[in-house]
Amino acid sequence: MSTAFVARSLDEVRFWSRIMKEHSLFLRLGFRCEDTQLINEANQFYSVFEAIENRANTFDKNTDPQVIQRFNVEVHTAVSHIWAFKRKILGLILQCQLPGANNFPLLVDHTSREAFYFRNRLEQLNAGKLDPLPDAIINENVFFLRIMADHAKFIGHLLDPSERKLVDQAREFSEDFDKLLFQARDLDSMRPQSQTPPLLDQFLDQNRVSVKSLRDFKKTASDLIAACRIKSIIHPLLADHVYREAERFLHIIDMFESALTGQPMPSMSFE
Template identity: 70%
Template sequence: MKEHAFFLSLGFTADDTELIREAQQFIAVFERIEEQISNYNETTDPNVIRQLNIQVYQAAASIWAYKRKVLGLILRCQIVSNNIPLLVDHTSREAAYFAKRLKELNEGKLIPLPEAIIKENVFFLKIMADHSKFISHLLDPSERKLVDQAREFSHDFDQLLFQAQDLDHMRPQSETQPILEHFLDQNRVSVVSLRDFKKTARDLIEACKIKSNIPALLADHVYREADHFLQIIDAFDEHLTTQST
C-alpha cells in the first residue's frame, strides 16, 4: 500500500498538489505501521493482532477511497495524469482485497477450500494480466522484443482468467479435486514464466540496460506480487494433497 501511494504520487502533474500531499500522507501512515509491526517481536497475542488488523484495515479502507477518488477525477477528465485509469483501478482492487482479508481474519471466517482456491486465483490472475499490460505500456516502443513478450503474457493471463471465471461459475466441490489440482498446476506454469520475466526486466532496469518509464521499485513490486501468487498456489496445492491422504 505504501508503494502504491508512492507510484501514484509520481504520476500526478505539478498542479495536483493536494493529491500529491494526500499520497505522501498515506506513505507516512503505512511507514508508521511498518515501524510499529517491527517492534512487536513476532507477538502471538491474539488481542494485539486483532487490534493491529483493525488499524491496518482502516488505513487500507482509507487508501482505497483515495484511489477511487483519483480514478473518478481521471475518468471525468478533471485531472490529466500519467496514472492510467487501469493502474489506479488495479491498486484500488488490491486495497479492497487487503481490507477484506483483514476483516475476514478478525471475524474468523474461512471460505470452503474449493471456492477459496478459485476466487484467489481469479483475483491474482487478473492482477498478473494487468501487470503484463502495464509493462508493455511503460516500455519504450523500441524495446520491441520485450513489448511483444509482455503482450503475450497479457493474452495468456487473460485466457487463464476467463478459464478461472468459467470454473467459478461451475462451483466445483471437494470431490472434483483433480480438476482443482490441474487448475493450480496450469496456473503455476504461467506464473513462474511471468515471474522470471519480471525478474529479468527488473534486473535490466536496475542496470539501466533497457529503455522504459518503469521505476526500479515498480519492477520489483510486480515481481514480488508474482512470487506471492506462487506461494498462494503452493499453499493451496499442499492443502489439497493433505486432504487426499
C-alpha cells in the same frame, strides 16, 4: 484466537502494507506538479503505511492475539481510506479532470482492487472466517490472475516502444493471463460442481507454469531496469513491486497444492 491467527495476520499486514505504501509513491509520481493536494494526500498515505509496516515488524507470532486483532482494526481503517482515495483519483481521471497526468485508469483501479482485497482479508481474519479451501483456491486465483494480466499490460505500455521484443513478450503474457482468467471465471461459475480435487489440482498446476514464466520475465526486466540496460519509463521500485506480487501468488499456489494433496498448511487456516 491462536498463534496461527497472529502469524497469518502479520504475514498479510507486512506484505500488503508495503504494497499500499508503494502505491502511494507510484500514484504521487503520476500526478501533475500542480496537483498539490493529491500529492500531499499521497505523501500522507505513504507515511501511514510505512508506520504500519514498521509496527508490524515489532510483533511476532507470540504476540497476544487480542493485540493483533486491535492492530488489524487500525490497519483496516487505513486501508479503507486509501481505497477511497484511489477511487476518487479514478473518478477524476475518468471525468477528464486530470489532463496530462500519468496514472493509467486501469492502474488506479488495479491498486484499489488490491486495497479492497487487503481490507477484506483483515475482516476475514478478525472474524475467524477464512474461505473453505475449494472456495479459497478459486477466489484467490481469480483475483491474482487478473493482477498478473494487468501487470503484463502495464509493463508493455511503460517499456519504450523501441524495445520491440520485450513489448511483444509483455503482450503475449497479457493474452496468456487473460485466457487463464477466463478459464478461472468459468470454473467459478460452475461451482460447486467444479470443485473436485482433480480439477482444482490441474487448475493450480496450469496457473503455476504461467506465473513462474511471468515471474522470471519480471525478474529479468527488473534486473535490466536496475542496470539501465533497457529503455523504459518503469520506476525500478515498480519493477520489483510487480515481481514480489508474482512471488506471492506462487507461494499461495504452492500452499493450496500442499493442502489439496493432504499435506499440512498451517499458514492458511486457524486449525
